[in-house]
Amino acid sequence: MQYRGKSIEIIGKRQMFDKTFCWIHILENDVFKQVMIDEIEDYHSNLDALSYARYVSIAARIQGEIAQKRLLAPYESSLTPLPHQILVLEKVMQGLQTRYLLADEVGMGKTIEAGLVLKEKKLRGEVKRVLLIVPKSAMLQWQSELREHFCENFHIYDSSFINSMAKTFASFDAEDELNFWKQHNQIIVSSDALKPLTVRDGWSQKRVDEYNKYRLEAVLEAEFDMVIIDEAHKMGGATAQVSRYVMADALCNSVPNVLLLSATPHRGKSDHFRRVLQLIDPDTFTGDGMPSIAEIQPYVMRSEKRFALDYDGKKLFQQRETQRLNVLTEKWEFAKQHQLYEDVTEYVKKSFENALDMNSYAKGLVMVMFQKLASSSTAAVLSAMRNRYKRLQEGEDPDELEEYGEQDSLRYSDFEEEGLMAAEMDVVYNAGIAFNEIDELGKLIRKAEEVMRIEKDAKMVALLDKIYQLRSDPSEENLKVLVFTEFRGTQEYLIESLKDAGLDCVGINGSMSLTARKNALQRFKDDVPVMVATDAAGESLNMQFCHIVINYDLPWNPMALEQRIGRIDRIGQSHKVVAINMLTDNSVDSRIYNTIMSKLDTIMDELGIDKTSDVLDSTIEMKHLNQLYLQSLLDPRQFEKDSKKWLNEIKDKLRNYRSTEHALPSISEKEITKTAASEVKYSPLPIWLEDLMDLHCINVKGFYDKMLNGLTLYHLPDGNLGAIFDSKWEEDNPAAIHITLQHPIIQHIIRDIDGGIGREIPVIQSLSGEERPGYLTLWKVTGKNDNETKVCYSAQYISDNGRVFAPYGQTLWDMLVKRKAQFKGIGFMASDPTITENAQLQKNLYSVFLKIESEIQSGIAAKLDKKRHVMDVAEIRIRRIGIENIRQGKLKKLQEQRDLFENNLSHAYNVVPDVKHILTVRING
Incomplete structure (x- = not known):
């Protein structure tokens, strides 16, 4: 039912002075109002009887399916989570509290896991305000991935924005301090922008205090529900007094939900590792030395590449091959x-x-x-x-x-x-x-x-020869080649030269917007054989459809080179990855390559360390690496001596890393199964959502066009919409909107059906003539106490002689949900309230409620114990906060929550029932 375009339910009716009016509940804004009955509309006005019956049936089926899911987030993302990612989500959500270190190996998708946990807790109403602390260089990438994959919008607070807001808010003359960290519920900030100062050259203590007031202190007062820290190993610091650790420690003590992300949290140092773990639980990880696996197990999860499976149970990662392409410039x-x-x-x-x-x-x-x-x-x-x-x-x-x-x-x-x-x-x-x-x-x-x-470019000649050689392979008819360079000038030259040679190509660089980069990526995927990219452009784009990367010039940071290859060596890659490093025969570059790349690879092979691991990021200091580069240029003799010393130091660090790697408990191979991921990948939800959207489009007098690549173009009264319903079509349609359960249109439709049946009911005819005459009815049965709500959608069939059959009702509901419904629409008839007065029907619905009540009550004791435990641990953490007024404020608020919780305990076992009549359909046999 609708009132002025908004979904409603009718609470009651009354007639006075020949006029009939109703009390209604407007579902969208939870407003109650008294209106004339003539203003109320059925919302099926533009749908035929069969379409309307399917419209409500599908919406109810979607709601029913979601109500039964243990996890919701996998169905709400624009991708299908992998088995190990769903396992991590399950483990996190089963814990007494959400305070974990996710230590997956690099490339296993820690960002996706964090997004799943965040989404799951939001869908359950457990968190609202989230602070995400990441390296400055990763802020845009995190913002983009959370928006694209989880429809979660985060606001970036960079240093310039914080400085500007601090000046603005400091000028306000208000009795209550204004806190700009409360202006948005979801914020991304870099650790450098947030960490407190103790001293700064040229600054007075007053200025230092003012600086900290609008950063860490204000964040602690902003009452975030959850903190996620990327590259958490950088928080450990050399001592507990390092500003980054001080910041992380204060935040993690003040917030109930904490996720730390790091592939190398221990970095080979036990004291550093303990400080990182103390951010999760300060009491458990006091002491010295490397903590045991038994100590760490409840708090740390690590997925390894060797156990990773895809949706079909196959190994996830492909082999990789690195080739060296020598370019001889000494030729005549x-x-x-x-x-x-x-x-x-x-x-x-x-x-x-x-x-x-x-x-x-x-x-x-x-x-x-x-x-x-x-x-x-x-x-x-x-x-x-x-x-x-x-x-x-x-x-x-x-x-x-x-x-x-x-x-x-x-x-x-x-x-x-x-x-x-x-x-x-x-x-x-x-x-x-x-x-x-x-x-x-x-x-x-x-x-x-x-x-x-007068001369051809030697590297350009070698590049063209290599590309044509690769493309000459009959099995590589549609070969894609990704070429990386550090420089825009070289990029422009390469694109022009490749086009002159008859090879169509496209480029991306850091000056382009994310939209422009995606459009270029789409062309590369669909039509163009070669893409030329700079490092800055490649950081946020994934290109699993390509398996050849050519490094036209080489960055002398092994991790930068790894990040290039990582654009194609990703989950979803189906071919062996080939990385080709072009190297000219000049002395500076050759010396560096032979020392940094070749010998470092040999050391890692000797120690059995995966080259794709970001352990290198933990052991190599770029300052020393750049010094070697300059020495190779300015003083080759000193370079030979210092490079040997550097390699020995790196070998010792890597050996130390190897000896402590076992300190991290890994998820075992037998735990990772394809079952949960298959449920998501092969879920019928995308099909139901698409059917529901199609029917909604017709109902609002719009029309739609179906494309072959999974895209549907909807032409609606309030604008056009390009939509996909399955994440497998995302790469083909980067500009389309992925419609999930949380999309506003879907939410609007679902609110519609919660309004109950209208004044008319649809009449449909069985095409086979085999179905029994009678009525299909759908019901929403709810059980609710102060802490929990459970919902079940139930189908009940009522024959013309008054008998009730729940299994047959379920069969008819299934038939209506299917795309090829075995019915035709006849029209509408007036609803008959006496149908629902059937005694057996009411008994069946009561049985549904009793099951819900039993499920709620059986879990109450465990939930109450968990709640008390969480509050006790929260009090211990809060008492560690060093800032007096913030500590006292949080303790007061926690005590108020504890008092309210204890006062409500006596009502916990009281489960309140509610039953809503969603649909009645007349079935003609």
Whole structure:
């Protein structure tokens, strides 16, 4: 039933002075109102009898299915969770409280697991306000994945936003302090933006206190229900006084639900590992030494790749092969190109030594970029040299990195100023070296222009040869090749050169919006054989449909290289992954590759460590790695000595990691089964939702078009909508909306059926003539106490002679839900309230309620014990909060909750029944 377009239920009717009016309950906003009966409408006005019967039957079936599910989140995401991910969700939700460390190996989908837990707890009404703490570089990716996969919108609070809000709110003259952390219920923030300060150069203590007031202190007062910390190993710190640990400890003590995510939480150090675990439970993990498996087991879950299965029970990850493609520039046809590289390297050395002499960090960074550009492509280094030459001539600052347009690809955050300059480097260089840089650049530019004019690019020739060789394989007719470069200048050159050679290609880089990147990705998937990407662009896109990645130039961070390959070596990849590393025969790059890549791989093979593990991220400090790169350029003899020392240190760290890896309890192979994932993957819910949406479209006088790729275009009175109903079509339709149970239209439809039957009921005819004449009725039976609500949808068939058959009612309901319903619509007839007065019907419905009541009451004792335990543990945590006023405020609030809970205990076993008549259908045999 509807009133002015809103779903209602009629509470009662009354007639006075020849007028009939009703008391109604508007379901959308929970408002009660008295209206004239003429204003109430049946909501089937544009549906025929059979369509209307199916419309309500399908909506009720969806509600009934969901009411019986142990887990809801897997059905609400735009992807099908894998067996190990559903197992993690089950384990988390079965715990006494949600405080866990998810320590899956890298690539196993910890982000998806965290999203599932978050969604499940929201659907159950257990959390509302969520704070997500992630590395700054991952904020956008987290925001995008939670929105796309779980329809959860998070607001990003970066440093500039926090600074701006702090200034604004500090200026308010209000009796009650305003807290901008309460403005949104779901927030993403970086740990660096949130961590407190103790001192800062040039700042008074008052300014430091003011800074902290609007960060950690304000967050603690904002009453979040849940905190999720990504890369939680970074919170452990060297001591308990490190600001990141202070922040994490205060937050985890003040919030009931905590998820920590890290593939390498122990990092080979027992004291560090204990501090991370204390964020979950401070009492259990006091003491020294590595905690035992028995201690850790209740709090830590780790899924390993070797046990990972797909939906069909097959191993999840494919084999990987790495190839080295040597590019020889010393050949006669590339002689000028080879000499240009040597000349640019000499120019970079002089300029870098000049930067060391001047202690110019900015110029040092630019020279690092120039050296890398020279290894990448002549086109890229020529563009940069022209830019610098022009700025030097015009008297502008030539050392502003942003002016070169390459800063999004280079990871200069890994370069520390003191490490880039000579203070921590044992480098031989000529202090006070003098040279005319403008003249030098002019000569180099002319040489580079000559190379571009008369010689082919050696790397470009090798790339084309390799791509054509790969595509010549008859089994690789639709081969896709992903090419990575660090530089936009090289990217533009590659795209132009590949197109000139007859290969269509598309590019993505960090300057493009996420929508533009997705559109480019769609073209790559559908039509284009080659994509050229920069590192910044590849971070948020997955390309399992491609299994060949070519690294045109190499970042000297093994994890950056791994992240490139990780774009295609992902869950869902069906081919062996092949990574091809292109390497020119110049001394700087060769020295680095042979030391960093080859020898490091050998060490990891010796120790049996998976190269895809992010253990490297835990053992390699980029400052030292970048120092080696500079030494390879400036002082090759010192490089040989220091590289051996560095490799020995890394080997010791990796050996230490290997010896402590067993400290993490892993989910066993026998626990991971495909059953739960198969239930989700092969659930009929997507089909029912699609049918329901189609019928709704007709009912609101719209129309729809079905596409072959799973897309349905709905033309509705209030706008058009492109929708998919199964996550398997998501890659084919990146711009479409995935319709799930939480979509507003679906929620509106479901509220409609809760309003009960209208004044008319549909009449349908059996096509076979075999069905018995009578009435199919659908009922929503509810049992509710102060802590829990259980719902069951029941079908009851009433024959014309008054007999009631529940099993036959279920059969008829199933037939109406199916797409090929075995009925035809006849029309509508006036509803007959006497039908529902049947004594056997009422007895059947009472039996349904008794079952619900029994289920609720049987679990009350365990739930009450769990609630008390959670409150006791929460009090212990809150008493550890160091800020007095926040601690006292939270203790007061907890006591109020405890008092209310204890006062309501006497009513816990009182289960209140409710029965709603959802549908009556007249069946003509």
